Amino acid sequence: MARTSGYSGSETDSGVTLAPLWSPDGREVVFTATTEHWNAAYAHVGYHLYRVAADGGEPRIVSPAAGEYVEASFSPNGKSLFFQV
Secondary structure, three states: OOOOOOOEOEEEOOEEEOOOEEOOOOOEEEEEEEOOHHHHHOOOOOEEEEEEEOOOOOOEEOOOOOEOOEEEEEOOOOOOEEEEO
């Protein structure tokens, strides 16, 4: 995925971040990214939340639609993922 043209994290005042979040059990990482960064010159860029196993594998989209996702957090038991759009 990181080799995809247009891959990038969210832009912040101080740079670019994937805003990684470890699951409570340490088995997964959730992050915010886009594969449409090349659109930023002339259009709004949509981001998704991705989930990937800590030991590797392909990330999978867990957000319902492209948007701006912030403040992702897991429930204490790790079974639910909360975020703001």
